[in-house]
Amino acid sequence: MSKKQTCWDLVSYAIGKSDRVLLYGPPGTGKTYSAVKHNAPLNINGDANVFQLVMTEESTSADLQGFYQIGENQQFEWSDGIAVQAWRNGGRLVINEIDHASPDAMTFLHAVLDDKDIAGITLNNKEKETVRPSEGFTVIATSNADPESLPQALKDRFPVAIHIDEIHPKALEKFPSEWHQAISDTSMTTDESERISIRKWDEFFKLQEQGLDLDIAGLIVFGDRAEELLDAIKLSEAE
Amino acid sequence: MRHRPFPEIVTGERDWEVYEDTKQPRTDMTNKKMYVPLDGDCHKCGINHGRVIRRHELGHVKWSPKSFGKIAKGVHEEAIHLLEEVRVNHRLTYAGIPMDAPHTCLDEVNAYTRQLVEKGSITDLVKYGLASVFFIKKINYRGLWSTHYRRMKFEEYGYEYSSFIQAITDEIDSHTLKHSRVQDLEFAMEKISYFHMKMIHVSTKSHSITHKPAWARVKKLAIELSELFDLFNEKPQDDVRLSDDDKEKLEEALENEDDLNEAYEEAELSSPKDVAMLKSRNKQESNEIMFSYDDSKASWADYTMHKPALTINMNNKIRTGYTNVAKDRGVAPRKIHRYTVDRKIFTRKQNTYGGTILIDASGSMNFDGQDILDVMNEVPAVTIAMYNYYGWGNTSKKGDIRIIARNGRRVNDDYLDEHSGGGNYIDLPALEWLGKQAPRRIWVSDMQVVGFNGSGKENLQQCLDACNKYNIMRLADIGEVKSFARHLNVVR
Numbered sequence: 014m015s016k017k018q019t020c021w022d023l024v025s026y027a028i029g030k031s032d033r034v035l036l037y038g039p040p041g042t043g044k045t046y047s048a049v050k051h052n053a054p055l056n057i058n059g060d061a062n063v064f065q066l067v068m069t070e071e072s073t074s075a076d077l078q079g080f081y082q083i084g085e086n087q088q089f090e091w092s093d094g095i096a097v098q099a100w101r102n103g104g105r106l107v108i109n110e111i112d113h114a115s116p117d118a119m120t121f122l123h124a125v126l127d128d129k130d131i132a133g134i135t136l137n138n139k140e141k142e143t144v145r146p147s148e149g150f151t152v153i154a155t156s157n158a159d160p161e162s163l164p165q166a167l168k169d170r171f172p173v174a175i176h177i178d179e180i181h182p183k184a185l186e187k188f189p190s191e192w193h194q195a196i197s198d199t200s201m202t203t204d205e206s207e208r209i210s211i212r213k214w215d216e217f218f219k220l221q222e223q224g225l226d227l228d229i230a231g232l233i234v235f236g237d238r239a240e241e242l243l244d245a246i247k248l249s250e251a252e
Numbered sequence: 253m254r255h256r257p258f259p260e261i262v263t264g265e266r267d268w269e270v271y272e273d274t275k276q277p278r279t280d281m282t283n284k285k286m287y288v289p290l291d292g293d294c295h296k297c298g299i300n301h302g303r304v305i306r307r308h309e310l311g312h313v314k315w316s317p318k319s320f321g322k323i324a325k326g327v328h329e330e331a332i333h334l335l336e337e338v339r340v341n342h343r344l345t346y347a348g349i350p351m352d353a354p355h356t357c358l359d360e361v362n363a364y365t366r367q368l369v370e371k372g373s374i375t376d377l378v379k380y381g382l383a384s385v386f387f388i389k390k391i392n393y394r395g396l397w398s399t400h401y402r403r404m405k406f407e408e409y410g411y412e413y414s415s416f417i418q419a420i421t422d423e424i425d426s427h428t429l430k431h432s433r434v435q436d437l438e439f440a441m442e443k444i445s446y447f448h449m450k451m452i453h454v455s456t457k458s459h460s461i462t463h464k465p466a467w468a469r470v471k472k473l474a475i476e477l478s479e480l481f482d483l484f485n486e487k488p489q490d491d492v493r494l495s496d497d498d499k500e501k502l503e504e505a506l507e508n509e510d511d512l513n514e515a516y517e518e519a520e521l522s523s524p525k526d527v528a529m530l531k532s533r534n535k536q537e538s539n540e541i542m543f544s545y546d547d548s549k550a551s552w553a554d555y556t557m558h559k560p561a562l563t564i565n566m567n568n569k570i571r572t573g574y575t576n577v578a579k580d581r582g583v584a585p586r587k588i589h590r591y592t593v594d595r596k597i598f599t600r601k602q603n604t605y606g607g608t609i610l611i612d613a614s615g616s617m618n619f620d621g622q623d624i625l626d627v628m629n630e631v632p633a634v635t636i637a638m639y640n641y642y643g644w645g646n647t648s649k650k651g652d653i654r655i656i657a658r659n660g661r662r663v664n665d666d667y668l669d670e671h672s673g674g675g676n677y678i679d680l681p682a683l684e685w686l687g688k689q690a691p692r693r694i695w696v697s698d699m700q701v702v703g704f705n706g707s708g709k710e711n712l713q714q715c716l717d718a719c720n721k722y723n724i725m726r727l728a729d730i731g732e733v734k735s736f737a738r739h740l741n742v743v744r
Contacts, residue, residue, distance in 0.1 A: 191264035194266040194267075195261045220532050240303060245257065248261075249261050249314075250345035
C-alpha cells in the first residue's frame with residue numbers, strides 16, 4: 014500500500030461491502046454520521062433505507078424484535094422492532110452505543126447478527142411468524158469503548174471492526190484548515206481533562222461569526238484553556 | 253487540569269506531539285515534539301509558571317529553525333541555544349505576547365543568583381542572565397548607557413531578569429564582597445547587556461530596536477559568546493567575601509567616598525594581596541582584553557636597544573645591595589680583620605634581590621626617579637628597562653627599548669619624561685628581550701598590546717605565550733612593583 018490509509022478510507026471501503034461493521038473510537042468523530050450517511054442504501058421510494066437505534070441499559074430485546082401496543086381500534090397490534098424492520102426491508106441497521114446494551118438486548122443481537130444463511134427469528138406475535146433477513150440487510154454498530162469490552166460472542170459477529178482515530182473530514186471542513194490538527198488532536202484525546210469536543214470548537218467559531226472577539230469567544234467556550242489557544246492563534250498570525 | 257499548548261495551530265502542520273516535562277522544557281522542531289509543563293498554578297507562589305514556558309516554546313515553534321545546521325568549530329551549542337532564547341523572548345514581546353510572568357518562583361531566582369555570586373564563574377552568570385533577559389514592553393530605542401545595571405528600569409524587563417539584577421545589586425551594595433568579585437559581577441552584567449543589545453539593535457551603529465531579529469544573528473553572535481564561555485569559565489578559587497577587618501575598612505572608606513570602586517581603592521582593598529591573587533587578576537584582565545580585541549593578524553615592529561648614561565648614582569641610598577655577607581662560621585676566613593670586632597671572619601655569598609623589570613612606557617606610565625629608587629630599595633640588583641614606539645618622524649619604523657636603571661644607577665628624570673609616551677608595536681619583541689634577561693622578570697603593563705595591524709587577539713596571545721615561556725610576571729603599575737618586586741623575586 015503506497016499511501017497510508019486513514020480510518021475513514023477503511024470505513025469507505027468497508028461500508029456497503031461488509032455486512033457487519035463495528036466502528037469504535039472517541040465520541041464526536043463522526044462514527045454515527047458515517048454509519049447513517051455513507052453509501053446509504055435507498056428503498057423503492059428513493060428514501061434512505063436505514064434503521065437506527067441507540068442502545069441504553071434500559072433497552073430490551075423487544076425494541077429490536079417487536080412488541081404489542083394498543084392500536085387505533087383499541088386492540089393490541091403487533092409492531093415490529095427496529096431490527097426486524099431492517100430485516101424485512103433489507104435495510105441498514107445502525108446500532109449506536111452497542112456497548113451500552115442490556116444483557117437482554119445483547120443476547121437478541123446475537124440472533125440478529127447471525128450469518129444470513131442461518132439467521133431467522135420466530136416472532137412472538139399471534140402468527141408466530143418466522144422472519145429472515147432480506148437481501149441487502151447490513152448492520153453497522155458504533156461504540157465509544159474498545160471491542161474488548163463487548164461479550165466475546167457479540168464481538169465475534171463483527172468481523173470488521175475499525176478504530177476511528179480521526180475526525181471525519183466532513184466534520185472538519187467547516188473549520189479553517191490551520192485549525193484541523195488542533196481540533197482533531199484535542200477532540201480525539203482520551204484524556205478527559207484535555208479533551209475539547211468538536212461541538213465546543215464549533216461554538217467557538219460560531220460565537221466569533223456572531224461578532225464576539227477572539228479573546229471573549231475563547232474565554233466563554235474554553236475557560237481556563239483559552240490562554241493556550243489564544244497564544245497559539247496570535248503566534249500563528251504573527252510574522 | 254492539564255494545559256496543552258497548540259503548536260499545530262502555530263505551524264498549521266499536523267502530527268505534533270506534546271509531552272509533559274517540568275525539568276527541561278524543550279521543543280524538537282525536527283520531530284515535532286514539545287516537552288513542557290502542563291500543570292497550572294504553582295503550589296508555592298500561585299503563579300502559573302507553565303503558561304509562560306509553554307508560550308516560550310510556542311515561540312520556538314514559530315521562529316526557531318528546525319535544526320541549528322552545521323555548528324562552526326569552537327562554537328558552543330549552548331551559546332546558540334541561549335542566544336536563540338534571547339531572540340525568541342524578544343520576538344514574543346514584540347508579537348504582543350510577552351513572557352509576562354516568571355517561569356520559576358522569584359525567590360528561587362534570588363537564591364540561585366546568590367549562589368552564583370558565591371561560586372559561579374562569569375560564564376555561569378552570563379548564561380543565567382542571558383536565559384532571562386528580555387524586555388517585557390515594546391521599546392523602540394535603547395542606548396547602551398541605560399542598560400547599565402545601576403540605570404536600568406526594572407519594570408521594563410522580564411521578572412526573572414529584574415530579580416537577578418536586584419539580587420546582584422543587593423550583593424554588591426552589601427559591601428561584603430571582595431573588589432575583584434564586584435568587578436566580576438559588573439563585567440558579567442555588562443556582557444549580558446552587550447549580547448542582549450547586539451541581538452536586538454537594528455545594527456551595530458544604531459540604538460533603534462528591531463522587532464524581528466533574524467536567526468543569522470544568533471549564529472554570528474554565538475561565535476563571540478562561545479569565546480566568552482571559554483575565557484571566563486573559571487569559578488572563584490577563594491572566598492569571595494571580605495574578612496571582617498576589610499569590611500570595616502570599606503565601611504570607613506565609604507563614609508568619605510560615594511563611589512564604591514574609589515572606596516575599595518581608598519580602603520586598599522583593590523590591589524591583589526598575594527601572588528595567587530595577582531595571577532588570578534592577570535588572567536581575568538587578559539581575558540577581558542582578549543574578548544574586546546579583534547581578529548587581526550599580529551604584526552610587530554623591530555626595536556633599537558638604547559643604553560643611555562645612568563648618571564644618577566643611588567647606591568648610597570639603597571639599603572641592601574651586598575652580595576658577600578660576613579658570617580661567624582665558614583670554611584675559609586676572608587675577613588680576618590673582623591675577628592676582634594664581631595668574629596665574622598667568614599663570608600658567604602648572599603643572594604641579592606634583582607631581576608629585570610620591563611616597563612611599557614607607551615601610554616602615561618606615571619613613574620619617576622623616586623619610583624626607581626623605591627624599586628631598587630626592594631630589589632637592589634634590578635635592571636629596569638622601558639619600551640615604546642614613536643610614530644612621528646620615525647623613519648626607521650623601529651621601537652625603542654631603553655635601559656633606565658642598573659647596578660644602583662639610573663637615568664635622570666628628564667630622560668624619563670622625554671622618552672615616555674607614544675605607541676606600542678614592539679610588545680612582543682620587548683618581551684622576548686626580557687625573556688633573555690636575568691630573572692625575576694617583570695613586565696609592567698596594562699596589557700593593552702597593539703601591533704601594526706591594531707589590537708588583535710593574536711597580538712595579546714603571543715605576548716601571553718611569551719610571558720608563560722619566559723616565566724614573566726605581569727604587574728599593572730609601578731605601585732605593584734614596589735609591593736611585589738621583592739616577594740616575587742628570584743635571588744641571584
